[in-house]
Amino acid sequence: MKVVKIYKNPLLTVDVVILCPDDTIVLIKRKKDPYMGFWALPGGFVEYGERVEEAALREVREETGLKVELDHLLGVYSDPNRDPRGHVVSICFIAHW
Template identity: 65%
Template sequence: MCKYKSPSLTVDGIVQIDDKILLIKRKNPPFKDFWAFPGGFVEYGETTENAVIREVQEETSLKTRIKHLLGVYSDPNRDPRGHTVSVVYVLEPIEGTIKGADDAKEAKLFKIEEVKNLNLAFDHKKIFEDYLNYLKLK
């Protein structure tokens, strides 16, 4: 048992299909009804790589594989429930049909230009900006 307070570990996945980005509409607070990248909490004993693939499939019904580690986001104020650290991956779809499930009220593809104008949950606008920079470097 750890006697020190630690942040919770989360993952988020960015899936781009053609010129569109996959987002989910959150079913629960915080940020209920906001659009976000699919993701969630890493389970004890689980790798972040397995967690992001699991979470994306649970929320969007898509099977994916990891292409790239985008970054780690650790602002203590990124989640109003408490300090979380998110490991964000760029994923590619393998199979499946997009359908919102689990914690997602809806899953939908948005053109990149549309995402720029959305109010995203958590710090996902910053993550999206970093993803756009990653695309420029590719």
């Protein structure tokens, strides 16, 4: 019997800081655990075969109904202990509408 290595890979998410014309940002209220009811940036999990930029735009549309333009990458956040669901890597973008 051949031994197959099992990989425990981190989950990949995107978050978007949406800059508004009045110098505020858009936040959403989380509908699911963890942190249900807390304020958060729009974002979510990247789907298989999806570019991270596409995922960011999709998540913003799904969660806010806004059509935004991505400006640039803000950062990548990968602390393996920051999310109670496990090791989650978040790619964060700046956008405007």
